[in-house]
Amino acid sequence: MSVEWLDQxxxxxxxxxxAIAQDHQTGRxxxxxxxxxxALRLTVEEERAIYWSRSRNRLWRKGEESGHVQKLHELRLDxxxxxxxxxxxxxxxxxxxxxxxxxxxxxxxxxxxxxxxDDVRRDPDEIYTKKA
Amino acid sequence: MSVEWLDQxxxxxxxxxxAIAQDHQTGRxxxxxxxxxxALRLTVEEERAIYWSRSRNRLWRKGEESGHVQKLHELRLDxxxxxxxxxxxxxxxxxxxxxxxxxxxxxxxxxxxxxxxDDVRRDPDEIYTKKA
Numbered sequence: 001m002s003v004e005w006l007d008q009x010x011x012x013x014x015x016x017x018x019a020i021a022q023d024h025q026t027g028r029x030x031x032x033x034x035x036x037x038x039a040l041r042l043t044v045e046e047e048r049a050i051y052w053s054r055s056r057n058r059l060w061r062k063g064e065e066s067g068h069v070q071k072l073h074e075l076r077l078d079x080x081x082x083x084x085x086x087x088x089x090x091x092x093x094x095x096x097x098x099x100x101x102x103x104x105x106x107x108x109x110x111x112x113x114x115x116x117x118d119d120v121r122r123d124p125d126e127i128y129t130k131k132a
Numbered sequence: 133m134s135v136e137w138l139d140q141x142x143x144x145x146x147x148x149x150x151a152i153a154q155d156h157q158t159g160r161x162x163x164x165x166x167x168x169x170x171a172l173r174l175t176v177e178e179e180r181a182i183y184w185s186r187s188r189n190r191l192w193r194k195g196e197e198s199g200h201v202q203k204l205h206e207l208r209l210d211x212x213x214x215x216x217x218x219x220x221x222x223x224x225x226x227x228x229x230x231x232x233x234x235x236x237x238x239x240x241x242x243x244x245x246x247x248x249x250d251d252v253r254r255d256p257d258e259i260y261t262k263k264a
Contacts, residue, residue, distance in 0.1 A: 005245055018150050018215075020161060027159025029152060032215040044243045077246055078235040079228050083150075083164040085236045096211050103210040104217045111176045113137055114209055 006037050010082040019084040021049055021062075021095065024073040030095035031103040033060070035084060047072045049086055066127045068092040092122075099124045138169050142214040151216040153181055153194075153227065156205040162227035163235040165192070167216060179204045181218055198259045200224040224254075231256045 011017060016034045023030055033051035035043065039059055042050045046061075049070035053060035063069030070088035077084060096103040098120060105118035143149055148166045155162055165183035167175065171191055174182045178193075181202035185192035195201030202220035209216060228235040230252060237250035 005240060005243075008246060018164065020152060020164070022159075022161060027154075029154060029161065029217055032150065032152070032210060044240065075240040076236040077238045077240070078164060079230055079232075079237070080235070083235075085161055098211055100211075103212070103215075104208040105211070106209045108137060108176065108207040108209070111137075114140060 003037075003041070006041060008081055009037070009040070009077065009084075010080065011037065012082070016052060016054075017082050017084055019049070019051065019086055021070055021086045021088050021090075024087040024089055028102055029104055030070075030088070030090055030101070033062075040084065043072060043086070044075065049088055063091060066092070066094070066097075068094050068127075070095070094121050094127070097124060097128075099127060135169075135173070138173060140213055141169070141172070141209065141216075142212065143169065144214070148184060148186075149214050149216055151181070151183065151218055153202055153218045153220050153222075156219040156221055160234055161236055162202075162220070162222055162233070165194075172216065175204060175218070176207065181220055195223060198224070198226070198229075200226050200259075202227070226253050226259070229256060229260075231259060 015036045018032055019035045020032050021030045034054055036052045039050045039052045049062040051060045069091045074087040093101055099122045100118050100120055105116055106114040107117050109115045147168045150164055151167045152164050153162045166186055168184045171182045171184045181194040183192045201223045206219040225233055231254045232250050232252055237248055238246040239249050241247045
């Protein structure tokens, strides 16, 4: 299997690149996470966003706990080959672990403070309830 | 002057965070670059995107050579406080140094190759011609 398309990517010194997930219909930027080569290969193979969790140091199949899977529509690469842009369908219409549509829910106001402007769509305690 | 809003950002071990520039009208993701605290402070102060160039190791006032300034409309922060999202008006309708609207002009085809799908709007040689 040729992995030339993966080799063309300029992974950073930790073998990662940032990956932006964007809603394929609204264009809203939902989140940014990181991918290594395996995560990206699997994202394409399984047609869903799979990231590398830097905090847990393992593959993170987006939605594995929450059900908020990101189905892949299109995958783009930037001119420097060091950032990935995913066009996705966000299942549950919630990308953020806070229960909001997007992780970018804070706006800078008056050049001096971050204001939360987006509603919580679902209580995170409800989203991440562990099964007994 | 309070810089609490800057202190709330989780800069990486190099003092940087990724910054995404998105067209304020179309929602198209134009580019990703990096900012340090000074770049972000100046972005807000001057109401235009100012990045930290990792290759040139200096502040980079987007458009300083090309004229393709990004006027700031809105600035957002993600839940982890380690990615910035800029909503911008892209002067010249070209964000990429290749002369394209967006740096994300390559799409993965058949899970195996990057295909350039966007046109060059202006010859880079023309954009970056040095004044005599």
